[in-house]
Amino acid sequence: MTLTLQDCRDRDAEDPLRALRDLFALPAGQIYLDGNSLGLAPRATAARVAQVVQQEWAQDLITSWNKAGWVDLPQRLGNQFAPWLGARRDELVFTDTTSINLFKVLTAAARIAAEDAPARRRLLTERSNFPTDLYIAESVCAQHGLQLVLLEPEEIPAALDDQAAILLLTHVNYRTGAMHDMAGLTAAAHAHGILCVWDLCHSAGAVPIDLHAADADFAVGCGYKYLNGGPGAPAFVWAHPRVVNRCAQPLAGWFGHAAPFAFTPGYAPADGIQRYLCGTQPIISLSALQCGLDVFSATEPLGGMAALRAKSLALTDLFIALVEQRCAGHGLGLATPLAHEKRGSQVCLTRDEGLGVDGQGSGAYAIVQALIARGVIGDFRQGDGGVGRHKDILRFGFTPLYLGFEDVWNAAEQLRQVLESGEWREARFHQRQAVT
Amino acid sequence: MTLTLQDCRDRDAEDPLRALRDLFALPAGQIYLDGNSLGLAPRATAARVAQVVQQEWAQDLITSWNKAGWVDLPQRLGNQFAPWLGARRDELVFTDTTSINLFKVLTAAARIAAEDAPARRRLLTERSNFPTDLYIAESVCAQHGLQLVLLEPEEIPAALDDQAAILLLTHVNYRTGAMHDMAGLTAAAHAHGILCVWDLCHSAGAVPIDLHAADADFAVGCGYKYLNGGPGAPAFVWAHPRVVNRCAQPLAGWFGHAAPFAFTPGYAPADGIQRYLCGTQPIISLSALQCGLDVFSATEPLGGMAALRAKSLALTDLFIALVEQRCAGHGLGLATPLAHEKRGSQVCLTRDEGLGVDGQGSGAYAIVQALIARGVIGDFRQGDGGVGRHKDILRFGFTPLYLGFEDVWNAAEQLRQVLESGEWREARFHQRQAVT
Known part of the structure; x- marks a missing residue:
């Protein structure tokens, strides 16, 4: 027709x-x-950003850490968007960049794998993954003595074996728009004892995602693409409850501390996803991002x-x-x-x-x-x-x-x-x- | 009187x-x-942020990466502020957070030390350093098999010996306002072959700093305190030319690649301080920061x-x-x-x-x-x-x-x-x- x-x-x-x-x-x-x-x-973003700059910052200053809720903005945005990823309350935070969040979760996965299965020395990913994912994976592999294995999509199932420690995939390929079967690949990887890290940059807010149904281990993604958070908007990071408290992530800054404002000299990671926070977040950019997430909230009744x-x-x-x-x-x-x-x-x-x-x-x-x-x-x-x-x-x-x-x-x-x-x-x- | x-x-x-x-x-x-x-x-910040949101983002969209110069904003801000730190052109970038930048430079320092002086196993710092510095140092030490040694200020000179690999100090103490002698301590540390990392959070924009005159190795600092960049404004990172290209830093994201937009699968770090960039930066927050730096530029003729x-x-x-x-x-x-x-x-x-x-x-x-x-x-x-x-x-x-x-x-x-x-x-x- x-x-x-x-x-x-x-x-x-x-x-x-x-x-x-x-x-x-x-x-x-x-x-x-x-x-x-x-x-x-x-449309709402310009006014929201003006409010943050002119009122919350310029007039209310440090009181805004409490009064305007700056201090837990990464967690509040995470909770707002969590249902769109099949994540639960207090499992998701918006913070830092995709690359940095990927470094956190790949390092955590490498540490967990080193403890549970030290003989596994391979990190598997797709050759046409977005380059920054490959670069970060290369860095983590070098630090942890892992071998980075680049695969074509059709080679992935056969590569899932007892040599592999971690499978890192981007859900939707940035070059082709091809989408992996997250649940199927995760199940196949888990059957071989492999931890699964999913990059959702090209799928969050664009396609249905259910991290718990897929039983993923870690996920990261972008705030400035389908989430409409603004140029370079903070990214997100998620960890399954069974792995989130297994180890500290390496970027062990004060916002991930169990008591950030106690100013104790020793690091004690917070329980749950808060430990994936590191330093003080860019509040203006994070506030702009909230307007992007609000659009998704407005989509719920439709x-x-x-x-x-x-x-x-x-x-x-x-x-x-x-x-x-x-x-x-x-x-x-x-x-x-x-x-x-x-x-x-x-x-x-x-x-x-x-x-x-x-x-x-x-x-x-x-x-x-x-x-x-x-x-x-x-x-x-x-x-x-x-x-x-x-x-x-x-x-x-x-x-x-x-x-x-x-x-x-x-x-x-x-x-x-x-x-x-x-x-x-x-x-x-x-x-x-x-x-x- | x-x-x-x-x-x-x-x-x-x-x-x-x-x-x-x-x-x-x-x-x-x-x-x-x-x-x-x-x-x-x-006062200029509100209008600048409105321009970024309403024009550069909302109307000009991806063309702003080139047209509005988003792509090299970390470097341009670095060059604008470099003279206030005694840094030279193309040695400074504004990016990420102080905690994250500290992780980058401490890891780089640990890698350089492992190469030059593998027997040195201590990272020295001050017990009353800002806690996030201690937490990040603890993480880097754990990863690299170093011992974190916490010192009182008066104990520092005697601790500078051939067991020490790295000296990490915050120039002005956050609790007391006491300022270290950056040139003197750096010279004393260098006399013992120790790399010096300076945190300038409480001194950048507040006191005279001359990183080259002091011969520091690495420096990081904060954009939201004396630089008036806004809540959680991006931080800065500097490395001396003699160390900047010694190794890749661990957060090896695409913005630190020699050819970020060539999308090559292997990581090749850029020459110079650009390799200390990682992911896509929060452009709205970074643009707000520029208004803070502009005040310093306006102070020059006074x-x-x-x-x-x-x-x-x-x-x-x-x-x-x-x-x-x-x-x-x-x-x-x-x-x-x-x-x-x-x-x-x-x-x-x-x-x-x-x-x-x-x-x-x-x-x-x-x-x-x-x-x-x-x-x-x-x-x-x-x-x-x-x-x-x-x-x-x-x-x-x-x-x-x-x-x-x-x-x-x-x-x-x-x-x-x-x-x-x-x-x-x-x-x-x-x-x-x-x-x-």
């Missing part, structure tokens, strides 16, 4: 989540498909994650169908799985090598730039230049909180026009930015 | 730094002597640190003199050294045990609460209850950027009235807050 613009408008009219987009500051003249890189600003997931899949299904129907013949392929249970909330298109200007490269970078010039904001992820399995990627994130079906139509239509006009071949679309 | 209120007013009228206080949002009806806990908000230090000593000299002249006979003592070269920018008063309500405790906590009720904001630091050398402390920070001589008069006068009226004995001043 051929899809039409009117079909899309009809679906927007019927969308039970449509009102949520009014909670966001929508960027003028843009279709923003990069919420998996940096989420939009909730159907919560089930409704978000249904819309997310409808949006990505629609985009895939429109690209197939309207952008054929331009060397595009699909990197994101078609099966719903394997798909995150993004659609990643590939483009064959040699289709770029003068037959060099894929042209994917320039196509993304030409789309951005037309107000369709996606991003580009470089492939391996044809030597391996990774093609160049055109990446489009679909955030059901603020995107509609007509947006998807328009994005696909702009892509069609960019490809058919050949305008992406213009030199101005080839200049690389420092960060893309 | 007996000091008068008019003397103080005259000194304010002659103060070349007087105009700087107009750069701050002064809390209504308060004399704020807690800038060593949380500095005041610069005499810079020399003028700030002269005023700071004049303020603390005045407060000490006024307490001596007008608050005698109430069991107060002075914890802060009288010698200028040993004094930070705070005055810490002690109070003898047994002078509290019903002869229990010192009453210092209640006196501080009664002062706060009168709008004089200092803070309390608990002693050891008479069993050791630490008395209860009434702590008053004097920030020359926004405090005047009449403020000091009024603070001392309120202290006199609290003591002479005995109002601090009222029950309402004895209830402890979660954070003080």
